[in-house]
Amino acid sequence: MVSSGVYFFPMLSSYKIQIIFVVIGIFVGAFITSQLRTDAPVSSLFPADELEARSQVIKTFVDEQSQLQSNIVSLRKAIEDNQSKNEAASQASNLALLDDLKGRIGLTQQTGTGVEILLDDSPLARRENGETLNESLIHASDIRDIVNVLRAANAEAIAINSQRILATTPIASVGSSILVNNFYIVPPFTITATGDPEILIQRLLDMTALTDLYERKSKYNIQFSFKQNDGLVIPVYNGDFRLKYLTSSP
Amino acid sequence: MKLRDITLRKSALMLLGAILGALLIVQSRSFKNVTDIISRDPSANIFREIQILKQTNDNLRDEIKDLSETLDQTKNRSTALQAIEKEINRDKILAGDIDVYGPGVYVKIEKNVRALWLIDFINELLNAGAESVSINNIRLTDTTDGFDTLPLGQIVVNGSILNSPFVIEAIGEPNTLKNALLQPKGIADRFQENNPQIPLSIDTLERIHMKEVL
Numbered sequence: 495m496v497s498s499g500v501y502f503f504p505m506l507s508s509y510k511i512q513i514i515f516v517v518i519g520i521f522v523g524a525f526i527t528s529q530l531r532t533d534a535p536v537s538s539l540f541p542a543d544e545l546e547a548r549s550q551v552i553k554t555f556v557d558e559q560s561q562l563q564s565n566i567v568s569l570r571k572a573i574e575d576n577q578s579k580n581e582a583a584s585q586a587s588n589l590a591l592l593d594d595l596k597g598r599i600g601l602t603q604q605t606g607t608g609v610e611i612l613l614d615d616s617p618l619a620r621r622e623n624g625e626t627l628n629e630s631l632i633h634a635s636d637i638r639d640i641v642n643v644l645r646a647a648n649a650e651a652i653a654i655n656s657q658r659i660l661a662t663t664p665i666a667s668v669g670s671s672i673l674v675n676n677f678y679i680v681p682p683f684t685i686t687a688t689g690d691p692e693i694l695i696q697r698l699l700d701m702t703a704l705t706d707l708y709e710r711k712s713k714y715n716i717q718f719s720f721k722q723n724d725g726l727v728i729p730v731y732n733g734d735f736r737l738k739y740l741t742s743s744p
Numbered sequence: 745m746k747l748r749d750i751t752l753r754k755s756a757l758m759l760l761g762a763i764l765g766a767l768l769i770v771q772s773r774s775f776k777n778v779t780d781i782i783s784r785d786p787s788a789n790i791f792r793e794i795q796i797l798k799q800t801n802d803n804l805r806d807e808i809k810d811l812s813e814t815l816d817q818t819k820n821r822s823t824a825l826q827a828i829e830k831e832i833n834r835d836k837i838l839a840g841d842i843d844v845y846g847p848g849v850y851v852k853i854e855k856n857v858r859a860l861w862l863i864d865f866i867n868e869l870l871n872a873g874a875e876s877v878s879i880n881n882i883r884l885t886d887t888t889d890g891f892d893t894l895p896l897g898q899i900v901v902n903g904s905i906l907n908s909p910f911v912i913e914a915i916g917e918p919n920t921l922k923n924a925l926l927q928p929k930g931i932a933d934r935f936q937e938n939n940p941q942i943p944l945s946i947d948t949l950e951r952i953h954m955k956e957v958l
Contacts, residue, residue, distance in 0.1 A: 515758050521761075522762050524768055566807055566808060580821060580824045588825075598886060635784035638867055639863070661877075662874070662875065664867055668790075678797065736916075738917075739847055740845075743845065744843075
């Protein structure tokens with residue numbers, strides 16, 4: 495009986511023909527598997543009506559936050575005005591000390607030269623899907639890393655979408671929502687920082703400090719750019735200060 | 745019959761080869777850079793999102809109440825001085841000008857890690873309400889530099905090289921802070937998953953002392 499393999503490959507032994515079939519199989523299997531996408535498109539985690547309900551609830555909280563923040567800024571300004579009027583009664587040194595402290599904890603506006611950074615999702619990304627592992631979205635960790643780089647470069651004051659950043663500012667995400675100071679912010683994200691622009695830009699250009707971000711910029715077209723800005727205005731912190739457990743008493 | 749057996753054998757060999765090829769591709773994908781499998785932020789949870797927003801608004805309302813009381817004090821000359829003193833004391837605490845105390849938690853990472861883990865642990869503590877945080881006794885304030893990584897991998901903060909073990913302390917509600925770190929699929933889980941060989945310990949402390957920033 496003539497082997498089918500010998501019929502087609504008369505010069506080869508049966509053993510070698512079997513090897514050839516196995517190798518062909520390996521290539522076929524590898525080719526088919528490599529064509530499979532590692533990140534198959536994921537349909538939305540939430541149905542459309544749930545997304546709508548979520549948006550409405552979030553909007554209610556965010557609108558209220560804006561009002562409360564505005565009230566806080568007004569109250570702090572009114573207190574400062576009254577303190578100035580009482581300067582004759584207050585010791586001038588106390589007010590000077592207070593002003594200095596306020597400047598160091600984010601309660602005064604900072605102006606000057608620095609950098610302006612723009613971060614945005616890839617143009618084709620859909621944040622509403624709630625897919626946090628989508629590499630074409632900006633993550634809270636990206637913003638944290640940039641803020642860390644700016645701090646390491648001695649930035650004097652930092653803001654993200656007009657939210658002043660303090661040492662106690664959490665930059666977190668829940669799903670695809672990003673919260674700074676527990677306030678909801680949406681892309682595009684504008685990060686501003688006052689300081690020496692040359693040093694700030696040099697650090698931002700360091701790909702080893704922002705490896706993941708630069709990789710995703712290249713592969714997934716995330717928007718990440720920065721430039722010097724000589725007319726920056728870093729706003730006053732407009733949130734609360736939590737001092738329920740922290741005390742100066744031993 | 746014999747021809748059919750031979751054909752079946754050849755088909756089986758090809759199928760075996762195809763499976764081997766598929767496994768090779770799958771295995772090669774699993775060897776991707778470790779940073780690709782780190783998810784540094786939690787997955788979607790609408791209830792958690794709303795809880796955070798609600799708590800934030802409650803905190804803002806408390807702040808407004810405190811500020812309103814302070815404003816009333818500033819209108820009266822006799823209480824205005826007290827209000828200024830109170831604000832100065834509070835701001836000195838926030839600025840790191842005086843020693844502070846309070847209950848909280850500590851996180852101890854026994855071996856060298858990448859700076860991003862320290863950043864993420866600290867962020868998680870702040871997110872859970874930590875009022876002050878330190879690392880290896882370096883208190884983190886608004887004038888503290890960020891984490892820098894030197895070419896040989898050492899982590900630097902405020903000009904000081906941090907040596908392992910890394911000890912992060914945070915003042916705040918102890919159980920809230922601890923539970924935030926230890927929640928399922930939280931930062932502690934993610935850390936252990938990506939650094940199984942590095943011991944991690946987290947526990948509450950009745951009293952933490954953080955010194956003033958010099």
